[in-house]
Amino acid sequence: MGRGRAVVSLTVDLVIFTVRAEQLQVLLVERGNEPFRGQLALPGGYLRGAETLEEAAVRELWEETQLDGARLHLEQLRTYSDPRRDPRGRVVTTAYLALGADLPTPSAGTDAKEASWMPVRDVLEEGFLAFDHGVILRDGLERARAKLEYTSIATVFCSEPFTIGELRRVYEVIWGIPLDPSNFRRKLTRAEGFLEPTGKFRTSTVGRPAALYSRGSAPLLMPPFLRAQENSLPSAGT
């Protein structure tokens, strides 16, 4: 070993985020096989013959969680290549980040694995994930947090039409900090192409009816919405 071309397997792992019950949640599966049998892991699987990594990610999304890739935001996160990351041998994995609006509880899928939503904060604070999936999850969270600042991905966490309050809760939950409702609305309503007013309103159980919006055409939030500062865990909370 060391000199020749490495013999490697390539896998795809998915960091799937959604906001439900006022929390950022990640979809995890319980492993049915060794290694790490019984432990929680990111859903994923091997790259097949003639597909791209992105196609493999969409396929795994469906096979393992019955989620439709077309309804999610999907982007490549990073490739992890530590030779010791998988005890079975040389497995390099490319992680993808998938974001969606209030996704359904996954029916187990064709694979017999148990899939369930878990609060990201709990997983990062207490849980231990298989392989290096804890690191991957952390990287995914940081990517999502950063992209809230300068892109319009926050809207993919809301099903259309949505209110500004719902959108604000997305930011608060992912950044783990409270935001001033008034300044938040001023900021986002003035961002060109971010929100598309529908002219309709939604009356909830309490409070004044909120205007409903759909996603605007701009992929970037200009000027960006900067966090006050870094917050390494989702709101901490001892």
Added chain:
Amino acid sequence: MGRGRAVVSLTVDLVIFTVRAEQLQVLLVERGNEPFRGQLALPGGYLRGAETLEEAAVRELWEETQLDGARLHLEQLRTYSDPRRDPRGRVVTTAYLALGADLPTPSAGTDAKEASWMPVRDVLEEGFLAFDHGVILRDGLERARAKLEYTSIATVFCSEPFTIGELRRVYEVIWGIPLDPSNFRRKLTRAEGFLEPTGKFRTSTVGRPAALYSRGSAPLLMPPFLRAQENSLPSAGT
């Protein structure tokens, strides 16, 4: 094909940028073998047995260009996996972005390939690179441009100590737009931890002597320095 686990080779490709002669330049090699023999390509090579992709990147950096990875900024760019990207078969590549200060003209290295600096603008406008390296180069340029906005990587293009004028030229060359010298200095000198004054000055052939700075400790530029707008090619030029 299609059903089973893909049999893939993994390679590393390098997008190496430096600023020389008032231009952003990229290091390219002329391919000595088929496919694409004689054409320009990014330097790179196969992943070996027990190394990470990052270690492979550093190794290739040295073998192909005699550049020392420790003296460069190196970060993972993206993984490219189109099954048809390499006519020889299934080759997935992870691209790394390497940035350095006025790097030397590479001696060909142990590999017998001809390595040389080329202006990025020219390559993107006229040149055709092997494989999908044109796409990778474009992605690398966009990454570098974006990171100038909110990190302090611009300083790695300058050898220490450097003047604010030199730093400004880095921004101008990579973004392809002129910047107001006065506002530029105000912005960067007030960014906490970005520049470390040395107290020394450099007298050039013309003009008032410029204060010399070294890199500060802050990895991020806060608040960010936003480009006026997108500029898909490096200053265009007709």
Added chain:
DNA sequence: CCCCTAAAGGTCGTATTGACTTTAAGTCGC
């Protein structure tokens, strides 16, 4: 019909920015 709540909208002082001007400190040509 009053209270409570959240949405919507406004105020105000401060910080940041872009466009521009002024002053400083060197070299070069004569």
Added chain:
DNA sequence: GCGACTTAAAGTCAATACGACCTTTAGGGG
């Protein structure tokens, strides 16, 4: 030695963006 020239450094000023905070609006519930 001196003025022209060049770039660095510093300042001005109006427009904008932002954080903190307040007021008004429009529903539901008791």
